[in-house]
Structure formats: structure tokens, C-alpha cells
Amino acid sequence: MPTTCHCLPIEANRFLIVGGASLVGSASAEVLLERGAAEVTVLDSFYQGSADNLKHLQGNARLKLVEGDVMHLPQLLAAAKGMDGVLHLAALMSISMDRDPWRGLDVNVRGTQNVIEACCLTGVKKLVFTSSSAVYGYGLGLAGNLVETTPFLTYGAPPGAIIYGATKVIGEQLCRDAFAKRGLDYVVVRYSTVYGERQHYRATNALFIIETHDRVRHGRRPRVIGDGSDTKHFVHVSDAARANAAAFAADATDIAVNISGPRPTTTLEIVRLVAELAGKDLEPEHVEPEPGKVQLSAGGAWCMDHRLAERVLGWRPEVDLREGIRRLIVWREATGK
Amino acid sequence: MPTTCHCLPIEANRFLIVGGASLVGSASAEVLLERGAAEVTVLDSFYQGSADNLKHLQGNARLKLVEGDVMHLPQLLAAAKGMDGVLHLAALMSISMDRDPWRGLDVNVRGTQNVIEACCLTGVKKLVFTSSSAVYGYGLGLAGNLVETTPFLTYGAPPGAIIYGATKVIGEQLCRDAFAKRGLDYVVVRYSTVYGERQHYRATNALFIIETHDRVRHGRRPRVIGDGSDTKHFVHVSDAARANAAAFAADATDIAVNISGPRPTTTLEIVRLVAELAGKDLEPEHVEPEPGKVQLSAGGAWCMDHRLAERVLGWRPEVDLREGIRRLIVWREATGK
Numbered sequence: 210m211p212t213t214c215h216c217l218p219i220e221a222n223r224f225l226i227v228g229g230a231s232l233v234g235s236a237s238a239e240v241l242l243e244r245g246a247a248e249v250t251v252l253d254s255f256y257q258g259s260a261d262n263l264k265h266l267q268g269n270a271r272l273k274l275v276e277g278d279v280m281h282l283p284q285l286l287a288a289a290k291g292m293d294g295v296l297h298l299a300a301l302m303s304i305s306m307d308r309d310p311w312r313g314l315d316v317n318v319r320g321t322q323n324v325i326e327a328c329c330l331t332g333v334k335k336l337v338f339t340s341s342s343a344v345y346g347y348g349l350g351l352a353g354n355l356v357e358t359t360p361f362l363t364y365g366a367p368p369g370a371i372i373y374g375a376t377k378v379i380g381e382q383l384c385r386d387a388f389a390k391r392g393l394d395y396v397v398v399r400y401s402t403v404y405g406e407r408q409h410y411r412a413t414n415a416l417f418i419i420e421t422h423d424r425v426r427h428g429r430r431p432r433v434i435g436d437g438s439d440t441k442h443f444v445h446v447s448d449a450a451r452a453n454a455a456a457f458a459a460d461a462t463d464i465a466v467n468i469s470g471p472r473p474t475t476t477l478e479i480v481r482l483v484a485e486l487a488g489k490d491l492e493p494e495h496v497e498p499e500p501g502k503v504q505l506s507a508g509g510a511w512c513m514d515h516r517l518a519e520r521v522l523g524w525r526p527e528v529d530l531r532e533g534i535r536r537l538i539v540w541r542e543a544t545g546k
Numbered sequence: 547m548p549t550t551c552h553c554l555p556i557e558a559n560r561f562l563i564v565g566g567a568s569l570v571g572s573a574s575a576e577v578l579l580e581r582g583a584a585e586v587t588v589l590d591s592f593y594q595g596s597a598d599n600l601k602h603l604q605g606n607a608r609l610k611l612v613e614g615d616v617m618h619l620p621q622l623l624a625a626a627k628g629m630d631g632v633l634h635l636a637a638l639m640s641i642s643m644d645r646d647p648w649r650g651l652d653v654n655v656r657g658t659q660n661v662i663e664a665c666c667l668t669g670v671k672k673l674v675f676t677s678s679s680a681v682y683g684y685g686l687g688l689a690g691n692l693v694e695t696t697p698f699l700t701y702g703a704p705p706g707a708i709i710y711g712a713t714k715v716i717g718e719q720l721c722r723d724a725f726a727k728r729g730l731d732y733v734v735v736r737y738s739t740v741y742g743e744r745q746h747y748r749a750t751n752a753l754f755i756i757e758t759h760d761r762v763r764h765g766r767r768p769r770v771i772g773d774g775s776d777t778k779h780f781v782h783v784s785d786a787a788r789a790n791a792a793a794f795a796a797d798a799t800d801i802a803v804n805i806s807g808p809r810p811t812t813t814l815e816i817v818r819l820v821a822e823l824a825g826k827d828l829e830p831e832h833v834e835p836e837p838g839k840v841q842l843s844a845g846g847a848w849c850m851d852h853r854l855a856e857r858v859l860g861w862r863p864e865v866d867l868r869e870g871i872r873r874l875i876v877w878r879e880a881t882g883k
Contacts, residue, residue: 314656371715378698
């Protein structure tokens, strides 16, 4: 009996990145091109994304940029035609979801339905769907080791964050449904907070690094909420991009895996690191949370465990927070961001 | 300083029941009319509902039945105009969600957005949004006392059930969002499995009672999956309807409460009760789960704790399973269902 392999090698295959003119999209396009993809088409509506994010890949003949919207199924069908793999990144996150839940639900729910539909109808071989630690919630009791079976803790979290997490839960289940009913191979990658070069201002937790950098580079003391013992678990964008490539290439399907950086950190450690790497001798200032702002506090020590991804994808994170923040600061200073 | 009351008395007020030509809708209309509502308008698309479900209220001049769809915002705006309270019931549940997630997501997500929008735009005083024990998931580890802060356990559950639960999570958070940003008073009632007169074949767990009754009334032995120690927690439709009325009338807003029957039961107890009340001396037959069928098994003893609803709504369930099943069987035999 023949065994079925669920690998989609990067080399000589064609990939579509939906929502790709973004932090993770631009780094993923770079990795796929480096590894010999025959074509990488980036589709983006430019609602959040920007062509600027792909400038570093300019001139690569295998890269194409197409304007298109996940809400527009015909555009997705046209873009997916002839593709071997699809990486679906288009989404509104907690802050944007809080500002505009109507659009957020459209993009995250209907958009994902459209992407899956396009994959099934055009014969795409494998879908990588990007989910989030938000599927574990941001509730007040979040603590300990988050593994792939950890439930979704919503109590005490802001509506935008819960809605965002719930849309990712739905997206993951739509993938399972498409696998079961229509045979679509897929891997769900649940990122912890992604940060790095081409960082935007839309991600609640990653924002913390760049807001801290914004303060210290203007000579102001960095701020931490409370005593700064709050845990954050970041993953550098290059590690997330490598995980996406590994999700295509590995013999894995119908599975969701956590993708996180080498280890979690406290907010106090982060602000100290940012100040140090920015060359500023500034002591952190302890402040109260701003009312009305979507600030995600786990309230406990937690870690997003990525050992399943190590086993299933043969991937592990390579960039620690010191190196990642160093690269982010270099990029910000070089580009004037 | 004046204190704000979030009560909406039933007497002399006007109510719209969205998705009301249904099991819970018909019983809720009955309670609201009995308690002196000036008008009860039932809006239904008849996709799942049926005018038959309102026959027992025929001739009541305060009851109106309007054909309309939650997907059609203008119809909701027209129906909500002049209403004091809106009860939102329209939803696809796990089985229907499994069959048609596209429609299910439309109805449960966009439909709920439309209902909330209609409430805000027409000045409705209070919304009662009907959620479900599905927000706690149906995962394999579900056990113990489910309270309102219990997380959403998805691992091991079928996609349709998880998607259904996630749409209810989203609906609840859209209510929170509308309360915070637009001042809409609301109460979320999270039902355990509703059963009773005018029972349909669409609810995974309640189906268990009528499928058992279908077998025993044809002289076949009732079936239980495994040893029958699986817990179910039902609530009789009349108790759910009273809870809906209490949610309007109570001085409560911006809160979600569990609504369940007097106590949980094992599946073995249920089949014995159905056989006994149907007057059949038939011993249960122990069977394996049917593959591919959405069967929800908690795998452990659990209870949906409704003590918060007792405190906040001044409500408690009155109909135990013996009395409820007796009424259901009487109704089925009287109507030939």
C-alpha cells in the first residue's frame, strides 16, 4: 500500500501569501524565495499591509505582488490558480478588532472561509493557516505551560481580544472541516507575539517593544505596568517565517502547533533590554494600566510551549530576545521608523 | 444622584423575538404574553422554524408573526422599531453547523451583529442574547462544575461543535462591546440542553431524548453509548422561557448567566426514564459511538451551575426531568410528532 506524504517542498513550488505585505508575510516571502520557490505571489488589500514591506525583495523576478481582498472570493480564486501552497496571514488583531469588530469579523471569518474555498476549488496542495496564542485567551488566570490542548480562557479579557481569539478558533476548525470533508492538507501555526523588522503598531503585545523604544530613544524613562513581573512570550519574525516554511515542507497535516521564541520574559526584563540595546541608561518607571486601552495582561507566569512544533515540523526558534530586539532597533534606525 | 435600573418589566412592554418560531421562541412568547406584554412580535425566516410552533398561541391579538431573516438588516430594523425588548434566538447549532458552516457562520455571527445593530439604532431598551453551554466546549476533559468563568475546552470535540461554541463566544462579546460603546443593556443566558414540547431534531443532546423515545415507542430497546455513565444536563423549555423573561425583568445588565435544569443526569438514567414514561419495559442496549455522527460526549461527570442566575435573575428551574419528559411524550403523542 502506498503511503501518502503530506510534505510540500519549497523548492520549485509556487506559493501564495494572503495578507503578505506585512511583518510576517514579508519575512515568509523572503524565506520561501531563499529556499528556491518557483514563485511567491503576495496578495494584499493594503488595508493594513504596505508594498514598502516588500522593498527588501525588490527585483526578485520570482516575487509578484497583487492587490486583492480576502473578502473578494473571485480575486482569491484567480490568485490561487496554479499555486501549490497557500499561506493565509490576513487578519485583524485585538486592537483593530476592538476598533472595528464588523470589519474584523468579516476579514477573519469570511476571509478565512474564502481562502479555504479558493484552496479547495483550485486544487492547492497545502494550506498553512496562521493562528495565535489568542486561542488560549488572555484571561486573568492564564498561567503555566500553554500546550496545544490548553482551553480558551476568556474571563476578564477585553471583548476585542476574545473576539480575535474566537475567530482564530473558528479558522482552525474550518481547516479541520476542509481536511475531513474535502481532503485539504493543512497545518495551523499558532504564533506567540511576533516582533521584528518591519514591525507595525497594531499588535497589542509587540507594541510594547516599539513603544518602549519610542520612549527611550527620546530620552524618556521606559514604562512598565505594575511591578513588571508580567510574562510575555515573543517570537522573532524570522523564526515565525521559518516555521511557516517548515509547516509546508514537513510531513504533517491536520494539526495545530505552537510557535514561540526560545523562552518567555517579564516586561521588566524587556524594557531593561530595550534601554540597554538603544544605548540609554534609563531606569524603568512603574505605572498603572491605562483605562480603556486594550492591554493584555496574563497576570501570571506562562510559557507557550513549542515542543510539539519541534517534533512535528523539525523547527526550533533561533533568535533570542536580545538578538531580535537588536535587529529591530537596527532596522528602525536605518529606515527612520 | 439617580440610580439607573436595568429592569425591563414584561407587563405593557413590547417584545421582538428573533428566530421565535422555534422550541424556545414559542415557549418564550407564551410566557411574555401570559405576563401581560403589550405585544410580542416573532420574526423568523422559516429556514428552521415553523409557524406550527406558534399554533398554541393562535388567536392572541397581541402576538404577531413576521417573516424575516437575521441576515437582512433592513428587515430587523423594521421589526425592532418601537420595541422595548429583543430576545435573540436565531442560530444554527452544532449539527447544522457541521453540515453547513458557511450558513451557520452567517447566521450566528453576521446575524447577531445585525440584531445588535438593530437594537442600538432603534433604541431598544434591553437585549437578551441566548448563548449555550457550548461556550464551555465539549472537550474530552469536560468535568466538574461549569461556572460562568469556566474556559472553553475545545480539544477532542468535532469542528461543528467548536465553531458553534465560538460563534456564541463572539455573540456574547459583541453584546459586551455594544454595552460598553453604545450603552445597550443586555443579559446573556447560557442554556444547557433545552428539551420539551415542540422539540425538533436539530439539537445534538436533546435529540437523545427523542431518538430514545422513537425507538421505545416502536418496541425497540433504547440505546446508550458505552456504559451510559455520560452526563447530560437538560433544562425544560418552560424553565428556559421563564429565564428569558426574568432576564428582561431583573435589574441586571452586562452579565452572562448559566440556565440549566434542577440537576444533571446520566444517559442511562434518561433512557430508563423515557422507557418507563412511555410505558415500555425495555432494557437499554449498550452500543459503540457511531463514527462520523456529531455526538457530544463529555466523558466525565459535570454540572452546569446555575446559582449565579438564581442570585442575579431571581429565577430557578421548576421542571425536573421526569416531569419534563412526561410533558414531551404527551405532546408528541397528542400531535403525532
